Every structure is written in structure tokens, then in C-alpha cells.
Amino acid sequence: MKPRISILLAALWWGSLTGLGFVVVPMLFIHLPSPAAAGAMAAKLFTAQTWLSISCAFFLLLLLKGKEAGALTPPAQAAMKYVVVGLLLAVLVEFGMSPRIVNARADGGNLKLWHGLGTAMYVAQWLAAGWTLWVLSHSTKADAA
Secondary structure, X not given: OHHHHHHHHHHHHHHHHHHHHHHHHHHHHHHOOOHXXXXXXXXXXXXXXXXXXXXXXXXXXXXXXXXXXXXOOHHHHHHHHXXXXXXXXXXXXHHHHHHHHHHHHHHOOOHHHHHXXXXXXXXXXXXXXXXXXXXXXXXXXXXXX
């Protein structure tokens, strides 16, 4: 049961990052009347995504670590590393990059730099969540065989 819940959490995490970052936000910039309105809405959605990412990562860590101490399977150990990396990236984007993007936009700072760094960190989080999903789903498949 725990492996299936872990896969569902990883799928929710990766799928929500995919849907928001590669579908919803680009659609905002296409369909809303101004880039400022699209950016403001995107910022709110990214904040919600951060909390979803933190929740998924937290529960994944609890489920993966819930096994007997020191007896983690190699796939669980590998997945934990990616979960921690993804969690750290989510927190850094929300509390490190987002305020800098807002400040750069307000005071004419280097918006392109901060937005580019935030985007790179979001993509890195997406890769960490995807790799977590891949590792967990592959290990469950191997366990069933």
C-alpha cells in the first residue's frame, strides 16, 4: 500500500508542476489582457504550487523513511535524495527567487536574471519530481515481478 501511495504523491507532484509550468502559465500570458495581469496570477498559482510541492515531498519523505531504520531499499534511498532536492528547490524558488522577481519588477532591477534563475530552479524541481516518480514506479514494478 505504501509504494502505491508514494507513487500517487510523486505523480501529483510531477503532474502539477507539469500542468502549471508548461500549460497553465503560458495560457495566462496568451489569454489575459496584459503581461502584468498574467504575471500577478501566475505568481499566486506558483505560490499554491509551492505548498503542494512541500506537502507532497514531506509525505513522500515520511512514507519512504517509514521503513525500518537503516533498511531502506536502494530505490527508496535514491528517491529520497531527489525528494529532498526538489523540496529545497521549491522553498528556494518561493522564498528566494519570487521576492527578487517582484522587487526587480517594481524597481526596474534585473528582472530577466531573476526570472531566468527562478525558471531554471522550477525546471530542476520538475526534473527531481519526475525522477522521483520514475524511480518509485520502476521499483514497484520490479517488486511485483
